[in-house]
Amino acid sequence: MAIESLAVFCGSKKGKSPCYSDHAKELGRLVAERKIKMIYGGGSVGLMGVMADEVMRNGGWVTGIIPKLLVEWEVEHRAISELIICDDMHERKLKIYSKADAALVLPGGVGTLDELFEVLTWNQLTIHDKEVFILNTNHFYDALLQQLDHMKNEGFLSETSLDKLHILQNPLELVPFL
8 A cells, every 4th residue: 555645743842862853854855755745733843843844845745633722822833735623632643543544653752652552552453554653763762662572572462563563763764665
């Protein structure tokens, strides 16, 4: 199955190292060049804003899906192709998942981890069957990946639970999947 749209989950902050923003920009360019729609949380801040800006700068399509609460905080991105306002975070995630063919996870905080684990859980429960890519910029997710291996080794994940999970060390490693 070809990827025509990509759910992007990442931080509403940029992180301490400039390499996080550099990778978000590179991904934005790669996605736009391949005419893949970016579907994300609709924010203008942090890595999510950096990547959305780069997709737009390179002539791509960006759909943001944001709950009313965050619009009230005035963090919605007003310079993207499409902004959908929904009632809450649960509806936001459901809409993002339903519009995307695959998911890409960049560094982020607990919200990003929530989105990652929900999409992995939905794969496990066969609610959907989507490829999930983790960009492990600057070894950001090393400890998490060790924990997933530990869960598998201890019998809490089946041998096939993470078959759709792909770990990337740099943005160019995503290209063969696109």
